[in-house]
Amino acid sequence: MKSKIRIAGLFTACAFIIYGFTRGEALVVLNKAVNICLECIGLG
Amino acid sequence: MDKNMKLPFAIKRKLLQIIAFGCSNSHLLNFKGGKLYTGKWKQFCNPGLNCYSCPAAGFACPIGALQAVNGSRQFSFSFYVTGLLLAFGVLLGRAVCGWLCPFGLLQELIHKIPSPKRKLKKGFLYLKYVVLVVFVLILPVAVTDYMGMGKPAFCQYICPAGTLEGGLSLLLAHESLRKAVGGLFSLKMTILVLTLLGCVFFYRFFCRTLCPLGAIYGLFNKVSIFHLEVDSHKCVGCGNCKKTCGMEVDPVKTPDSAECIRCGACADTCPTGAIHLGFSAKCSKTLPL
Known part of the structure; x- marks a missing residue:
């Protein structure tokens, strides 16, 4: 049972990553991560 | 080795x-x-x-x-x-x-x-x-x-x-x-x-x-591939694992506890080598029964 859950989990993870990447979510992450996040440092 | x-x-x-x-x-x-x-x-x-x-x-x-x-x-x-x-x-x-x-x-x-x-x-x-x-x-x-x-x-x-x-x-x-x-x-x-x-x-x-x-x-601790197992044949119930756990988990009772960070301190301290930590399953019969 556990191995089936693991396989399903990894398959879903791969599908999510590919779908999210192709629709441009990684660019949102990149844009946030390369600029100083004022909220993160307690100024925003 | x-x-x-x-x-x-x-x-x-x-x-x-x-x-x-x-x-x-x-x-x-x-x-x-x-x-x-x-x-x-x-x-x-x-x-x-x-x-x-x-x-x-x-x-x-x-x-x-x-x-x-x-x-x-x-x-x-x-x-x-x-x-x-x-x-x-x-x-x-x-x-x-x-x-x-x-x-x-x-x-x-x-x-x-x-x-x-x-x-x-x-x-x-x-x-x-x-x-x-x-x-x-x-x-x-x-x-x-x-x-x-x-x-x-x-x-x-x-x-x-x-x-x-x-x-x-x-x-x-x-x-x-x-x-x-x-x-x-x-x-x-x-x-x-x-x-x-x-x-x-x-x-x-x-x-x-x-x-x-x-x-x-x-x-995910209940299903993660990297996991903890306690061999029921080897465990002598000494309680060393529970005493040594910084996260205050009892590996014998709850090896899949959401608090366990898989540090392996319990496996290091086990006198009989009953605790296995890794990607593969090693024990034929595990605790809790």
Whole structure:
């Protein structure tokens, strides 16, 4: 049972990553991560 | 290699923690000018908690990234970050906290400061789930500005890793940022100081009480491929494993506890070698029965 859950989990993870990447979510992450996040440092 | 010559988990783990810390924060020269690394690697998430506003950070923080995408104008749910968290969770569970998280290593080092060590009341363990739901999942989506953008509430109001790694280092480097310090920074500094003080007295105080990433990975401990097994044929019930566990878990009763960070201290201390930690199943009959 556990191995089936693991396989399903990894398959879903791969599908999510590919779908999210192709629709441009990684660019949102990149844009946030390369600029100083004022909220993160307690100024925003 | 002979079984008796195997390195204990304590040494293997500390080595990997140091390597992971270095890989997560490899751009040390950026501290000098208070700049951030702006290369393409930052579109990928670090498995552990590591602020992307830290000048040395080479990857994005998964909790910050999740809030950024969920609170953006274009998207209301991040398949990308959720997929990454799901993959890390299924593969490693909370071993990410124990072996790869830079802020986890920092907490362990602080805990080495000589002081009376305390046990944490069980109720505090549930606080991190409230933080995850309210500050990471709900507020960034529900509270938006006139442009429809949400703010990363966990980073803004709580995250002590951000204050320490990003806030203090950037404030030291930029006078303009120092002039903008106000009440919010005071709140975050208070949380940071309380967290660091808590880590002196309680083992991994932040991981156990406030970390939303630990809350997520803990949910995967029951199914993660990297797991803990207790061999019922070898266990003599001495209780050494429970006594040595910093996270206050009893591996014999709950080997898949959401609090277990798979550090391997129990396996190192077991006199009969009944506890197995790894990717493969080793025991024919496991506890609890």
